[in-house]
Amino acid sequence: MNKVKKLFSNSQFKNGNYSALLIVVVIAIVVVVNMLVRQLPGSMTNLDMSDTLIYSIGDTTKELLSNMQKDVTVKVIAENGSVDSRIETFLQNYADSSSHITVEYIDPVLHPSVLTEYDVSEYSLVVECAETGRTKTINFGDIIVYDQYSYYQTGTATEQEFDGEGQLTSAIDYVTSDNLKKVYLLSGHDESSFSTAVQDLVDKANLETASWNILTDGAIPEDCNLLILYAPTKDLSDDEKNALTEYVNSGRNLMILPTVTGEPLQNLTALIQEYGLQLTNTYVGDEERYYQGMGSPYNFFPTLTSSSINVSSDAMLFVSAVGGMTQVEQPAADLTIEPFMTTSEQGFVLDPDTQDKKEGSNGTYLLGATVTKTIDENTSGKLIVLTATTLIHESITSSFRNLDNLDEFTNMLTWYFDDTSNISIPAKSLEIPYNTFVSIGGWSLLFIGIIPLTALVGGFVVWLKRRKA
Known part of the structure; x- marks a missing residue:
């Protein structure tokens, strides 16, 4: 015991x-x-370790969600267990970020009527707000975007972009907005049309677009919140010029993107001059800020001035073969002109006769400016003249993915409206990034070589001593 x-x-x-x-x-x-x-929301416990932070919600979305007053339901129309985990995680982050957002999963195999009820196909999101009665559909193919060119080259379509935030934030803004805007694109002058990338951003900003020809369709519609004249190559008629002048002078919104043509467009030039700006009607270059990789001063990075229209004063924009303008000496007293994009002081204009730099033309040239015409205390007409038309040209925006060109243009569109902000969010790349080491610096050598080697040697010494003990 x-x-x-x-x-x-x-x-x-x-x-x-x-x-x-x-x-x-x-x-x-x-x-x-x-x-x-x-018990904590997924946004606090799930760390976004993706290369381009595809699950993270940006400041634009956070501001939209924090100001939400209406309830929104996101219905996922897909067979149980078939939804891409990236989409599931992303949707949960939205639901965790706002008590006004609810995510529901509906299996169309078990509930086939849902397809006809919302007129959608399987693998779609239906974003719905009962208070406004609006719905918007997002196809999974618009969230995870594939590179179709790779399919023709290799037989396999590779993932290119994740556009979850851009599509969902736009849809939430659309179904909860009280006042949607309509934009008309003026036609009849061999204008350019928006590229797919630009049109996608306009759609994400929930700006409905339509075409209008003043001569054939008549007076500018009353529901026109913004009229755009994009790179016309034929001149306005006298009647069109007068209609546009009356349109702005009645307190409405106009955007003009003039391009350089063989012969100056007299009526268009005169219309812009009425609002205090004089077109150069020839190309401008910049000997200080040109892109040396192209070797021509007509391909350059514009200078951004301090303005609420700009993404930021240090945003990177690039343009090629654009015209310029100057401010008239004595604009009308009721005009407020604010340049937001210029050349440097080393700007110059092309002499159309010699096809070379015009002598004595060095100076700063305007590439973009806002004009506000005060009608009375409560009414003003707004005009943007952007001679840097290639800012949104597909050849530039698709070749230089790190530029802020498209963001800048979207900011211009929303500048006209006090109750509208830029909620167009670009897609995030899913392409595999590669790290390039130009040289191995001291810190790289320390963390990649010295510390691991020291740990290995130290561990071996300790093991050897214990083995002999």
Whole structure:
């Protein structure tokens, strides 16, 4: 009997008892912590480790969600277990970020009527706001975008972009907005048309677009919130010029993107001059900020002035073969002119006769300016003249993905409206990034070589000493 008592009272038993108790306590703590963590929203517990942060919600979306007053339901129309995990995670982040957002999953196999009810196909999101009665559909193919060119080259379509935030934020803004805007594109002068990338951003900004010809369709519609004349190559008629002047002078919104043509467009030039700006009607270059990779001063990075229209004063924009303008010496007293994009002081104009730099033309030329015409205390007409028309040309926006050209243009569109902000969010790349090491610096050598090698040597020495002991 005494031997048994000694067995349970010796130090080994006490140490073992203490260890067992400690293990139980630690396990209990882990279980409790795990239960608490599971109650936290996914946005706090799931770290976005993707290369381009495809799951993260940006500041534009955060501001939209924080100001939401209406409830929105996102219905995922897909067979159970077939939704891409990236889409599921992204949707959960939205639901965790706002109590006004609810995500529902509906299996069309079990509930086939949902397809006809919302007139959608399988693998779609239906964003719905009961208060406004609006719905918007997003196809999965518009969220995870594939490079179709790779299919023709290799037989396999590769993932190119993840546009979850751009599509969903735009849809939420659309279904909850009280006042949607309509934009008309003026036609009849061999104008250019928006590229797919530009049209996508306009659509994301929830600006409905339509075409209008003043001569054949008549007076500018009353529901026109913004009229755009994009790179016309034929001149306005006298009637069209007068109609546009009356349109702006009645307190409405106009955007003109003039391009350089063989012969100056007299009526268009005169219309712009009425609002305090004089077109150069020839190309401008920049000997200070030109892109040396192209070797021509007519391909350059514009200078942005301090303006609410700009993405930021240090945003990177690039243009090629654009015209310029100057401000008239004595604009009308009711005009407020604010340049937002210029050349540097080393700008110049092309002499159309010699096809070379015009002598004595060095100086700063305007590439973009806003004009506000005050009608009365409560009414003003707004005009943007952007001679840098290639800012949104597909050859530039598709070749230089790191530019802010499209963001800048979207800011111009929303500048006209006090109740509209730029919620157009570009898609995020899914292409595999590659790290390029120009040279191995001191810090790289320390973390890649010295520290791992020291750890290996130290571990080997400790192992060797214990083995001999």
